[in-house]
Amino acid sequence: MTLEAAIRVARGDFRLELDLTIAPGEVVALLGPNGAGKTTALRALAGLVGGGRVQVEGSTWDALPVDKRPVGVVFQDYLLFAHMTALDNVAFGLRARGTPKTAANAVALEWLDKVGLAEFARAKPRTLSGGQAQRVALARALATDPLLLLLDEPLAALDASTRLKVRSDLGRHLRDYPGHTLLVTHDPLDAMVLADRIVILEGGRVVQEGTPAEVVRRPRTDYVAHLVGLNLYRGWADGTEVSLVDGGRLTVAEPVAGEVHVVFSPTAVGLYPEQPAGSPRNTWPVTVVGVEQHAHTTRVQLAGTPAVFADVTTATVADLRLEPGDRLWAVLKATEIHTYAV
The missing domain is CATH 2.40.50.100 (RNA polymerase II/Efflux pump adaptor protein, barrel-sandwich hybrid domain)
Structure with missing residues (x-):
């Protein structure tokens, strides 16, 4: 079933009005300049701020608290727990939802293996490279089998040499993910490579949307033209x-x-x-x-x-x-x- 969201958030003089649909298996990139409302939209979908009405598979999430929403999030700085191993980080969401430790660890190890990090299960975040930390964060987000995956600038913390490889790996995992994915980014290359559809947000409003090819060929604002x-x-x-x-x-x-x-x-x-x-x-x-x-x-x-x-x-x-x-x-x-x- 298609995810449908109607986000209305007002903060001072700024107002975000975003109607968004994401089909199962689809990756939608939310692209825009600083202050456009991208992160606010992501936080509203996650339930971290009010003003986001979300419906999927016939159910409405509006009244669900953050920990009850079927959402996985990969933050820009990954926010891995420094005192936990990679295995414990990935198992954290499952444990928080009541899964017994043995079962949670088994699922976590399976996900670490999927992202190529099974041998780093006992490693602490400080010993991991940026690319490895990003993959642990992705595994943690997907381990709970979420209906919606939110990616907040997932490649921004990586250096240029690492970014190319991690972008390719991320694209492969997203192609295998059957749920709904929203990628928030300011980088047009990330959007063009990873997304099936791009939504351009400026000043809290959608100014253009379409496939990457459509956006590149027919920009409709100066911001989009500059990007491409x-x-x-x-x-x-x-x-x-x-x-x-x-x-x-x-x-x-x-x-x-x-x-x-x-x-x-x-x-x-x-x-x-x-x-x-x-x-x-x-x-x-x-x-x-x-x-x-x-x-x-x-x-x-x-x-x-x-x-x-x-x-x-x-x-x-x-x-x-x-x-x-x-x-x-x-x-x-x-x-x-x-x-x-x-």
Whole structure:
């Protein structure tokens, strides 16, 4: 049965209004900037704050205390009990619900084996690596056979070299989990790799949701566009001409009408010291605001009408000697621009 939640939480001037559904076996990622309400939503589902109405399999959880809700939680810092062994940590939830010690330990050892840590059953948390601690926390959350698994920034505490392996392991365990999973994260890569569906939260409201592919291809806010590395504008289209809300006009390849989003990759933007002549392309004057080195390209922030981000090669940076304040011409082919209805 699908889990259905209606979360309404008010704190001062902030109000969270989130309607959420999660199907059995589905992983939903709740993604958004700091202060969007992600952690508040997670705490409401767990019963740690009021304002969360949850229904699943015909039953309502609203009146259930925290320890009676069929929920498993993996916190950002894992919150393992330092004085307990890995085995005792995983068995803790079962013991708290009245399972005899022998039976609880048997289930805990089975889960440690599933996450590849059976040999660390007697280890204390301080002797475990970050990746190992994360797997113990996951085993503890799943050992009670919860209907809902809540993951609060589960990879945030890991270094980059560990994160790739642990993300892969986590994805494998989530694929085997038959319950409902909510992943709270600010990292778009975690969401894209682990989730079946992404819900974007800004200012306590859902601004976009869809599969990872849908979100990447059609961002609907500046925050989402920045996450996926695209230039995004709103405008009014008439044929192949789009007048942008914040100023400027762009020519697109396919005729369209009405209010639209306009999106294109920073790699599609060319930079020239003089205005190019010849083929009919979008060209407009820009001023360099900032230059930031990425892995294999350089991201150039440009003021203009419209303002734009361009990704260029190191060779281009050297040829143009790019510095803040430089005046250039931006060039963009109409065929590189995509539009879709607002």
